[in-house]
Amino acid sequence: MEKPASVAPVDGSTVAVRKALTEHESPSRLVVQRGLFTGPTPLVKDDLYATIVKGRAHRERFVVHLEKGATVDTDTYFGRFAASYFQRWTTVTEVQLQFRHENDSNATVLLRASDSAGNARTLSTRVLEGSGTTSLAATLDTFVDGGTLWAEFTAVDGQLAIRDLEWTVPAPPVIRPAAIAICTFNRADDCAATVAAIAGDDGMVAGIDAVYVVDQGTDHVSDRELFTDVASRLGDKLVYIRQPNLGGAGGFTRGMFEVSAINEHANLILMDDDILCEPETVLRMNAFANVTVEPTLVGAQMLYLMNPEHLHVSAEEADLSKLRAGRWAAGSKHDANLLKKKRQQSKRVDAGYNAWWSCLIPAEVIAQIGLPLPLFFQWDDIEYGIRARANGFVTVTLPNAGVWHADFHWKDRDDWAKYFSVRNSLIVAALHSDFDARSLSRQMARDIAQYLVSMQYGLAFTMIRGIEDFLEGPKILEDGGMAVLKSIRAERGQFPETVKHPASDMPGIRSSDLVTRHAGFEPKKNRIDLVLGKRAAFQWLGRTIPGIASIPAAEAHWWHVSLFDHAVVTDASQSGVRIRKRDKEKASELSARAAKLLARFRQEAAETQSEYRRAAPQLTSRENWARLYS
Numbered sequence: 001m002e003k004p005a006s007v008a009p010v011d012g013s014t015v016a017v018r019k020a021l022t023e024h025e026s027p028s029r030l031v032v033q034r035g036l037f038t039g040p041t042p043l044v045k046d047d048l049y050a051t052i053v054k055g056r057a058h059r060e061r062f063v064v065h066l067e068k069g070a071t072v073d074t075d076t077y078f079g080r081f082a083a084s085y086f087q088r089w090t091t092v093t094e095v096q097l098q099f100r101h102e103n104d105s106n107a108t109v110l111l112r113a114s115d116s117a118g119n120a121r122t123l124s125t126r127v128l129e130g131s132g133t134t135s136l137a138a139t140l141d142t143f144v145d146g147g148t149l150w151a152e153f154t155a156v157d158g159q160l161a162i163r164d165l166e167w168t169v170p171a172p173p174v175i176r177p178a179a180i181a182i183c184t185f186n187r188a189d190d191c192a193a194t195v196a197a198i199a200g201d202d203g204m205v206a207g208i209d210a211v212y213v214v215d216q217g218t219d220h221v222s223d224r225e226l227f228t229d230v231a232s233r234l235g236d237k238l239v240y241i242r243q244p245n246l247g248g249a250g251g252f253t254r255g256m257f258e259v260s261a262i263n264e265h266a267n268l269i270l271m272d273d274d275i276l277c278e279p280e281t282v283l284r285m286n287a288f289a290n291v292t293v294e295p296t297l298v299g300a301q302m303l304y305l306m307n308p309e310h311l312h313v314s315a316e317e318a319d320l321s322k323l324r325a326g327r328w329a330a331g332s333k334h335d336a337n338l339l340k341k342k343r344q345q346s347k348r349v350d351a352g353y354n355a356w357w358s359c360l361i362p363a364e365v366i367a368q369i370g371l372p373l374p375l376f377f378q379w380d381d382i383e384y385g386i387r388a389r390a391n392g393f394v395t396v397t398l399p400n401a402g403v404w405h406a407d408f409h410w411k412d413r414d415d416w417a418k419y420f421s422v423r424n425s426l427i428v429a430a431l432h433s434d435f436d437a438r439s440l441s442r443q444m445a446r447d448i449a450q451y452l453v454s455m456q457y458g459l460a461f462t463m464i465r466g467i468e469d470f471l472e473g474p475k476i477l478e479d480g481g482m483a484v485l486k487s488i489r490a491e492r493g494q495f496p497e498t499v500k501h502p503a504s505d506m507p508g509i510r511s512s513d514l515v516t517r518h519a520g521f522e523p524k525k526n527r528i529d530l531v532l533g534k535r536a537a538f539q540w541l542g543r544t545i546p547g548i549a550s551i552p553a554a555e556a557h558w559w560h561v562s563l564f565d566h567a568v569v570t571d572a573s574q575s576g577v578r579i580r581k582r583d584k585e586k587a588s589e590l591s592a593r594a595a596k597l598l599a600r601f602r603q604e605a606a607e608t609q610s611e612y613r614r615a616a617p618q619l620t621s622r623e624n625w626a627r628l629y630s
Contacts, residue, residue, distance in 0.1 A: 181255020
């Protein structure tokens with residue numbers, strides 16, 4: 001068995017060995033999308049790929065068999081061709097739909113299209129007789145604001161089989177080399193499964209020159225039998241790297257560091273280790289990036305892993321004035337059930353950035369703007385997307401290219417990750433916004449106050465620590481975040497409500513003592529601060545509802561939980577509960593600490609902003625990352 005390319009550990013790391021990523025000879029036409037009729041696993045509903053409109057049909061991955069009278073169409077999430085995105089962002093002016101058919105009687109195919117409002121029309125039709133290959137063409141000249149293409153097949157008088165369906169466009173002069181980089185930390189089984197999914201698609205892998213697996217954990221992916229099997233399939237395309245834990249930022253940056261050193265005209269596809277991978281998405285992102293007008297970051301959309309037919313959001317942007325990421329870009333669909341036609345995305349939606357669950361970055365971007373910031377975790381992908389756009393590189397979040405990722409609403413916000421979210425959002429805002437210290441101070445004061453009245457003292461502390469370390473300046477990033485990860489976890493241990501307990505074993509509480517309390521109406525926006533002040537006063541005075549409230553996760557709003565002084569709140573993961581109890585002493589201590597800190601923030605924000613801006617070129621340099629890796 002051929003082992004993945006690597007060398008022996010040096011100072012606790014393994015260094016990649018990869019000599020070449022070379023441009024490929026261009027075919028006459030480039031396959032930008034394949035026709036699939038089933039998903040990668042039974043977890044995924046086949047109707048995301050094609051719909052049996054009437055009659056009966058039998059599906060395979062790349063083949064569909066229609067019985068007499070049946071109609072199948074590809075007006076689905078993975079079946080549509082994103083005509084609007086190709087017209088807007090690429091050099092492509094026409095696309096061809098090509099497929100093989102086997103039928104013993106008359107059959108028909110329709111090439112269909114929609115506009116930005118989702119209204120459907122037929123562009124062309126063809127009668128299919130016997131077996132052979134058929135192609136239909138469409139000009140991409142009426143899709144600027146939105147619209148898609150798809151095919152509709154009908155077995156009129158007998159059986160019909162459709163196979164090897166492809167959407168092709170005129171190929172560019174050369175095809176760019178491409179690599180995948182997967183970052184993992186102690187998710188060995190998940191990572192091995194993701195690499196196996198990639199290796200299992202021969203058609204997609206043919207267009208990939210290297211697969212980098214950056215292992216930062218102690219439970220090594222290389223110890224998994226599945227990974228060993230995958231290594232033999234990928235051969236010298238697989239490059240396995242071990243290095244210290246530098247978080248997602250350090251893991252993904254290692255792939256960027258390696259690939260950009262080999263070829264400055266390569267496509268690098270970053271991919272999370274724990275996604276459910278649709279290999280077709282890799283092919284589509286890579287093909288799209290080969291025909292864009294200029295080097296473009298191309299992102300995949302996120303579908304919910306626990307609700308696989310639901311789209312997280314069409315495209316995202318950040319509001320740095322409020323330190324908020326994951327804002328829905330104008331026109332986006334959110335939490336859309338993709339099996340419902342009206343919930344499909346027809347309008348073109350422009351993204352501010354794309355998260356790195358799956359995102360392609362051209363090496364030209366790295367050459368011009370540098371590597372990511374060593375933020376360890378969270379906001380690294382957001383900052384890079386914002387920085388790329390500021391330097392003239394756009395991000396396109398490609399519809400019909402998606403991967404399944406853990407649903408965000410199943411993650412509890414009271415977690416050590418809040419430290420990195422707060423600290424890093426401030427760093428990004430300092431680098432890429434006007435950074436209005438007074439406005440940001442008010443926003444952060446409000447957030448901390450809401451945590452305190454909710455009896456989330458550990459969460460308030462975590463946010464305070466993030467602000468404090470931001471004010472320490474760029475030196476806080478010198479080790480890439482390894483030290484603070486350990487310390488923030490230990491420091492949160494002093495707050496009992498940060499601990500998750502089994503619902504069947506709550507210390508000091510009998511189930512019979514609990515009374516379920518549902519939330520009332522949310523306060524009006526113009527009264528939020530008044531309600532917050534009232535809740536804080538009543539908490540201070542002990543004018544709270546007696547007893548132990550049991551509050552479902554979906555109803556654990558600050559304005560509801562703060563009515564009580566003892567509450568058992570379901571964790572967002574639904575795997576246990578958190579016990580919150582009013583603590584006047586802690587609330588007073590944290591309030592005073594926050595007030596003093598925010599006054600300091602207002603005084604020092606401008607100078608701290610200047611420090612980060614001066615340090616950014618060095619922080620994102622190859623030399624800095626080489627130091628961190630060694």
